Amino acid sequence: MDNRTIIFSEIHAHPDELHKEIMLKIAEYVFQNHHVLELGIADLKDILKPDYADTDIFICMQKLCMLVPPLLELRYEFMHSEDDYEELSQEEIIHVTSKKNIINPRSGESLNYDSYKNSVFLFFKINRSPE
Protein backbone atom coordinates (compact mmCIF):
# COMPACT_ATOMS: atom_id res chain seq x y z
CA MET A 1 0.00 0.00 0.00
CA ASP A 2 1.28 3.49 -0.79
CA ASN A 3 1.42 6.29 1.80
CA ARG A 4 -1.65 8.02 0.38
CA THR A 5 -3.77 4.90 0.81
CA ILE A 6 -2.46 4.30 4.35
CA ILE A 7 -3.08 7.92 5.36
CA PHE A 8 -6.64 7.97 4.03
CA SER A 9 -7.37 4.63 5.63
CA GLU A 10 -6.09 5.88 9.02
CA ILE A 11 -8.18 9.04 8.75
CA HIS A 12 -11.30 7.05 7.83
CA ALA A 13 -10.79 4.93 10.97
CA HIS A 14 -10.65 7.99 13.24
CA PRO A 15 -13.54 7.97 15.72
CA ASP A 16 -14.15 11.74 15.94
CA GLU A 17 -16.49 12.54 13.02
CA LEU A 18 -15.85 16.29 12.86
CA HIS A 19 -12.10 15.86 12.94
CA LYS A 20 -12.31 13.04 10.42
CA GLU A 21 -14.15 15.39 8.04
CA ILE A 22 -11.57 18.17 8.46
CA MET A 23 -8.59 15.81 8.17
CA LEU A 24 -9.99 14.27 4.98
CA LYS A 25 -10.36 17.73 3.42
CA ILE A 26 -6.81 18.68 4.38
CA ALA A 27 -5.42 15.40 3.03
CA GLU A 28 -7.34 15.78 -0.24
CA TYR A 29 -5.97 19.31 -0.62
CA VAL A 30 -2.41 18.16 0.08
CA PHE A 31 -2.54 15.31 -2.42
CA GLN A 32 -4.13 17.50 -5.11
CA ASN A 33 -1.61 20.35 -4.70
CA HIS A 34 1.86 18.91 -5.01
CA HIS A 35 3.52 22.34 -5.14
CA VAL A 36 2.38 23.18 -1.59
CA LEU A 37 5.17 22.51 0.90
CA GLU A 38 3.86 24.09 4.11
CA LEU A 39 0.50 24.82 5.69
CA GLY A 40 -0.78 27.17 8.36
CA ILE A 41 -4.18 27.72 9.92
CA ALA A 42 -4.84 30.78 7.74
CA ASP A 43 -4.16 28.76 4.55
CA LEU A 44 -6.64 26.15 5.67
CA LYS A 45 -9.29 28.63 6.69
CA ASP A 46 -9.33 29.78 3.06
CA ILE A 47 -9.41 26.23 1.77
CA LEU A 48 -11.82 24.51 4.14
CA LYS A 49 -15.50 25.01 3.61
CA PRO A 50 -17.64 25.37 5.67
CA ASP A 51 -15.88 27.40 8.33
CA TYR A 52 -14.49 25.42 11.20
CA ALA A 53 -13.21 26.74 14.51
CA ASP A 54 -9.49 27.62 14.52
CA THR A 55 -9.04 25.27 17.46
CA ASP A 56 -10.50 22.30 15.56
CA ILE A 57 -8.38 23.07 12.49
CA PHE A 58 -5.26 23.29 14.63
CA ILE A 59 -6.03 20.05 16.46
CA CYS A 60 -6.57 18.30 13.13
CA MET A 61 -3.20 19.54 11.88
CA GLN A 62 -1.65 18.13 15.05
CA LYS A 63 -3.45 14.84 14.50
CA LEU A 64 -2.13 14.69 10.93
CA CYS A 65 1.38 14.92 12.41
CA MET A 66 0.64 11.82 14.46
CA LEU A 67 -0.32 9.46 11.64
CA VAL A 68 2.12 6.75 10.62
CA PRO A 69 3.37 7.87 8.14
CA PRO A 70 2.69 11.50 9.09
CA LEU A 71 1.03 13.77 6.55
CA LEU A 72 2.41 16.86 8.29
CA GLU A 73 5.46 17.61 10.41
CA LEU A 74 5.36 20.23 13.14
CA ARG A 75 8.34 22.60 12.82
CA TYR A 76 9.42 25.71 14.71
CA GLU A 77 11.39 28.77 13.68
CA PHE A 78 12.81 31.77 15.49
CA MET A 79 12.17 35.12 13.78
CA HIS A 80 15.19 37.42 14.06
CA SER A 81 13.58 39.98 11.76
CA GLU A 82 10.80 40.06 9.19
CA ASP A 83 12.77 38.06 6.63
CA ASP A 84 15.34 36.38 8.78
CA TYR A 85 14.18 33.07 10.25
CA GLU A 86 16.13 30.29 11.88
CA GLU A 87 14.69 26.81 12.29
CA LEU A 88 14.66 25.40 15.83
CA SER A 89 14.74 21.74 16.76
CA GLN A 90 11.92 20.17 18.71
CA GLU A 91 14.43 19.47 21.51
CA GLU A 92 15.22 23.19 21.79
CA ILE A 93 11.53 24.00 22.09
CA ILE A 94 10.98 21.33 24.74
CA HIS A 95 14.00 22.57 26.67
CA VAL A 96 12.84 26.18 26.56
CA THR A 97 9.19 25.54 27.39
CA SER A 98 10.05 23.25 30.28
CA LYS A 99 12.99 25.16 31.74
CA LYS A 100 11.98 28.70 30.72
CA ASN A 101 15.71 29.24 30.30
CA ILE A 102 15.81 31.18 27.12
CA ILE A 103 18.49 32.61 24.90
CA ASN A 104 18.45 33.99 21.40
CA PRO A 105 19.73 31.02 19.33
CA ARG A 106 22.09 33.23 17.34
CA SER A 107 23.28 35.98 19.66
CA GLY A 108 23.11 34.09 22.95
CA GLU A 109 21.32 37.10 24.43
CA SER A 110 18.99 36.30 27.31
CA LEU A 111 15.29 36.67 26.52
CA ASN A 112 12.23 36.81 28.66
CA TYR A 113 9.66 34.11 27.98
CA ASP A 114 6.96 36.47 26.65
CA SER A 115 9.31 37.98 24.13
CA TYR A 116 10.46 34.48 23.12
CA LYS A 117 6.86 33.29 22.62
CA ASN A 118 6.27 36.17 20.22
CA SER A 119 9.42 35.36 18.25
CA VAL A 120 8.92 31.62 17.78
CA PHE A 121 6.53 30.45 15.08
CA LEU A 122 5.10 27.07 14.23
CA PHE A 123 4.52 25.79 10.76
CA PHE A 124 3.41 22.47 9.36
CA LYS A 125 5.69 21.02 6.71
CA ILE A 126 4.04 18.58 4.35
CA ASN A 127 5.70 15.18 4.37
CA ARG A 128 6.01 14.32 0.68
CA SER A 129 8.38 11.40 1.10
CA PRO A 130 7.52 9.13 -0.91
CA GLU A 131 3.84 9.62 -1.75
Add this chain to the structure above:
Amino acid sequence: MTTSLANIDSLGAQDERIVRFLKRIHVSTYSDFIEVLYEDLNCCVREIQDNAKYNQADAVGEDRITSNIKLILKTMMYNVESQFSRGGNTDLTITSYNHLYKWIAEAKLVSSVDNTHIWGGFEQLTERYTSGTENQGGLLIYIMCENALNVMNSYRDYTKTKTQYKFTHEVCADLPAGGFFSIHKHTASGLDFKVRHIPFVMYYSPVK
Protein backbone atom coordinates in the same frame (compact mmCIF):
# COMPACT_ATOMS: atom_id res chain seq x y z
CA MET B 1 -0.39 34.07 8.58
CA THR B 2 1.92 32.13 10.84
CA THR B 3 1.23 30.99 14.37
CA SER B 4 3.48 32.05 17.23
CA LEU B 5 3.89 30.25 20.54
CA ALA B 6 1.96 33.19 22.03
CA ASN B 7 -0.93 32.43 19.63
CA ILE B 8 -0.80 28.82 20.77
CA ASP B 9 -1.17 29.93 24.38
CA SER B 10 -4.30 31.82 23.44
CA LEU B 11 -5.68 28.92 21.34
CA GLY B 12 -4.83 26.61 24.24
CA ALA B 13 -6.83 28.81 26.58
CA GLN B 14 -9.85 28.27 24.30
CA ASP B 15 -9.31 24.53 23.93
CA GLU B 16 -6.99 22.67 26.29
CA ARG B 17 -6.71 19.77 23.83
CA ILE B 18 -4.27 21.85 21.76
CA VAL B 19 -1.77 21.94 24.61
CA ARG B 20 -2.29 18.25 25.30
CA PHE B 21 -1.64 17.35 21.65
CA LEU B 22 1.60 19.34 21.69
CA LYS B 23 2.70 17.38 24.74
CA ARG B 24 1.90 14.09 22.95
CA ILE B 25 3.79 15.15 19.83
CA HIS B 26 6.81 16.17 21.92
CA VAL B 27 7.10 12.85 23.75
CA SER B 28 10.67 11.66 23.32
CA THR B 29 11.28 9.23 26.20
CA TYR B 30 9.33 6.47 27.93
CA SER B 31 8.94 8.60 31.05
CA ASP B 32 7.54 11.50 28.94
CA PHE B 33 5.10 9.03 27.43
CA ILE B 34 3.98 7.80 30.85
CA GLU B 35 3.61 11.33 32.22
CA VAL B 36 1.38 12.44 29.33
CA LEU B 37 -0.53 9.14 29.22
CA TYR B 38 -1.37 9.33 32.93
CA GLU B 39 -2.78 12.84 32.47
CA ASP B 40 -4.78 11.55 29.51
CA LEU B 41 -6.03 8.59 31.54
CA ASN B 42 -7.25 11.06 34.17
CA CYS B 43 -9.40 12.59 31.40
CA CYS B 44 -10.68 9.10 30.50
CA VAL B 45 -11.61 8.43 34.13
CA ARG B 46 -13.57 11.70 34.32
CA GLU B 47 -15.32 11.06 31.00
CA ILE B 48 -16.30 7.49 31.90
CA GLN B 49 -17.45 8.47 35.39
CA ASP B 50 -19.51 11.35 33.96
CA ASN B 51 -21.27 8.75 31.82
CA ALA B 52 -21.62 6.08 34.51
CA LYS B 53 -25.31 5.86 33.71
CA TYR B 54 -24.50 4.41 30.27
CA ASN B 55 -21.75 2.12 31.50
CA GLN B 56 -23.55 -0.06 34.00
CA ALA B 57 -22.78 -3.71 34.57
CA ASP B 58 -24.50 -6.25 32.35
CA ALA B 59 -23.30 -9.16 30.25
CA VAL B 60 -20.79 -6.92 28.48
CA GLY B 61 -20.42 -4.17 31.09
CA GLU B 62 -16.69 -4.58 31.60
CA ASP B 63 -15.95 -4.77 27.91
CA ARG B 64 -18.16 -1.78 27.13
CA ILE B 65 -16.29 0.43 29.57
CA THR B 66 -12.92 -0.69 28.23
CA SER B 67 -14.18 -0.19 24.70
CA ASN B 68 -15.26 3.37 25.54
CA ILE B 69 -11.86 4.10 27.06
CA LYS B 70 -10.32 2.79 23.87
CA LEU B 71 -12.40 5.20 21.77
CA ILE B 72 -11.46 8.19 23.92
CA LEU B 73 -7.77 7.30 23.66
CA LYS B 74 -8.03 6.86 19.89
CA THR B 75 -9.35 10.41 19.52
CA MET B 76 -6.16 11.41 21.36
CA MET B 77 -4.20 9.54 18.63
CA TYR B 78 -2.98 6.66 20.77
CA ASN B 79 -2.83 3.22 19.19
CA VAL B 80 -5.02 1.04 21.36
CA GLU B 81 -5.70 -2.66 21.22
CA SER B 82 -7.91 -4.65 23.50
CA GLN B 83 -8.78 -8.28 23.79
CA PHE B 84 -12.22 -9.20 24.99
CA SER B 85 -12.96 -12.69 26.17
CA ARG B 86 -16.44 -13.80 27.01
CA GLY B 87 -17.25 -13.25 30.65
CA GLY B 88 -13.57 -12.97 31.28
CA ASN B 89 -10.85 -10.45 31.48
CA THR B 90 -9.93 -7.54 29.36
CA ASP B 91 -6.55 -6.16 28.65
CA LEU B 92 -5.73 -2.85 27.09
CA THR B 93 -2.49 -2.21 25.24
CA ILE B 94 -1.76 1.43 24.57
CA THR B 95 1.12 2.49 22.34
CA SER B 96 2.34 5.98 21.53
CA TYR B 97 1.35 7.40 18.13
CA ASN B 98 4.82 6.59 16.78
CA HIS B 99 4.68 3.02 18.19
CA LEU B 100 7.81 3.57 20.29
CA TYR B 101 6.34 3.22 23.77
CA LYS B 102 3.83 0.78 25.24
CA TRP B 103 1.72 0.53 28.39
CA ILE B 104 -0.50 -2.42 29.29
CA ALA B 105 -3.44 -2.48 31.65
CA GLU B 106 -5.72 -5.18 32.97
CA ALA B 107 -9.36 -4.30 33.69
CA LYS B 108 -11.49 -5.69 36.52
CA LEU B 109 -15.10 -4.96 37.37
CA VAL B 110 -16.18 -5.29 41.00
CA SER B 111 -19.63 -5.01 42.59
CA SER B 112 -18.39 -5.23 46.19
CA VAL B 113 -15.15 -5.42 48.09
CA ASP B 114 -13.50 -8.20 46.11
CA ASN B 115 -9.78 -8.24 46.77
CA THR B 116 -9.03 -11.66 45.31
CA HIS B 117 -10.72 -10.74 42.01
CA ILE B 118 -8.73 -7.52 41.64
CA TRP B 119 -5.57 -9.29 42.75
CA GLY B 120 -6.14 -11.81 39.95
CA GLY B 121 -5.92 -8.87 37.53
CA PHE B 122 -2.67 -7.72 39.10
CA GLU B 123 -1.19 -11.21 38.69
CA GLN B 124 -2.32 -11.42 35.08
CA LEU B 125 -0.79 -8.04 34.36
CA THR B 126 2.53 -8.68 36.02
CA GLU B 127 3.02 -12.41 35.50
CA ARG B 128 1.38 -12.99 32.12
CA TYR B 129 1.09 -9.85 29.99
CA THR B 130 4.25 -7.91 30.78
CA SER B 131 7.94 -8.73 30.82
CA GLY B 132 8.80 -5.79 33.03
CA THR B 133 11.23 -4.26 30.55
CA GLU B 134 8.80 -1.38 30.06
CA ASN B 135 8.59 -0.58 33.71
CA GLN B 136 5.00 0.58 34.19
CA GLY B 137 1.54 -0.92 33.82
CA GLY B 138 -1.95 -0.41 35.15
CA LEU B 139 -5.00 -1.93 36.68
CA LEU B 140 -8.34 -0.40 35.70
CA ILE B 141 -10.83 -1.10 38.48
CA TYR B 142 -14.47 -0.44 37.54
CA ILE B 143 -16.28 -0.09 40.86
CA MET B 144 -20.02 -0.53 40.43
CA CYS B 145 -20.91 -0.48 44.14
CA GLU B 146 -21.06 2.30 46.71
CA ASN B 147 -17.98 3.60 48.51
CA ALA B 148 -15.22 3.16 45.97
CA LEU B 149 -12.71 4.49 48.47
CA ASN B 150 -13.48 1.61 50.81
CA VAL B 151 -13.07 -0.92 47.96
CA MET B 152 -9.70 0.56 47.05
CA ASN B 153 -8.44 0.85 50.63
CA SER B 154 -9.40 -2.74 51.32
CA TYR B 155 -7.64 -3.91 48.15
CA ARG B 156 -4.57 -1.83 48.92
CA ASP B 157 -4.38 -3.38 52.41
CA TYR B 158 -4.77 -6.81 50.81
CA THR B 159 -1.71 -6.21 48.62
CA LYS B 160 0.28 -5.61 51.80
CA THR B 161 -0.41 -9.22 52.82
CA LYS B 162 1.49 -10.39 49.72
CA THR B 163 4.78 -9.99 51.50
CA GLN B 164 6.78 -11.87 48.88
CA TYR B 165 6.32 -8.88 46.53
CA LYS B 166 7.89 -6.43 49.00
CA PHE B 167 5.65 -3.65 47.70
CA THR B 168 6.27 0.03 48.07
CA HIS B 169 3.08 2.06 47.81
CA GLU B 170 2.47 5.66 46.76
CA VAL B 171 -0.77 7.61 46.87
CA CYS B 172 -2.03 8.79 43.48
CA ALA B 173 -3.24 12.31 44.24
CA ASP B 174 -4.98 12.63 40.87
CA LEU B 175 -7.35 9.79 41.74
CA PRO B 176 -8.78 10.66 45.16
CA ALA B 177 -11.11 7.65 45.34
CA GLY B 178 -8.24 5.48 46.51
CA GLY B 179 -5.98 5.46 43.46
CA PHE B 180 -2.45 4.37 44.24
CA PHE B 181 0.82 3.13 42.79
CA SER B 182 2.60 -0.04 43.79
CA ILE B 183 6.23 -0.79 43.05
CA HIS B 184 7.78 -4.23 43.19
CA LYS B 185 10.51 -6.23 41.51
CA HIS B 186 9.09 -7.79 38.34
CA THR B 187 9.49 -11.56 38.29
CA ALA B 188 10.61 -11.73 34.66
CA SER B 189 12.88 -8.70 34.33
CA GLY B 190 14.07 -8.32 37.92
CA LEU B 191 13.55 -4.57 37.46
CA ASP B 192 11.32 -2.33 39.52
CA PHE B 193 7.82 -2.36 38.07
CA LYS B 194 5.32 0.39 38.88
CA VAL B 195 1.61 -0.32 38.63
CA ARG B 196 -0.99 2.43 38.66
CA HIS B 197 -4.17 1.11 40.31
CA ILE B 198 -6.94 3.25 38.82
CA PRO B 199 -10.42 3.36 40.36
CA PHE B 200 -13.41 4.23 38.17
CA VAL B 201 -16.31 5.33 40.36
CA MET B 202 -19.23 3.78 38.46
CA TYR B 203 -21.97 3.44 41.09
CA TYR B 204 -25.21 4.81 39.65
CA SER B 205 -28.50 4.47 41.47
CA PRO B 206 -30.46 7.71 41.48
CA VAL B 207 -33.20 7.84 44.10
CA LYS B 208 -35.40 9.86 41.73
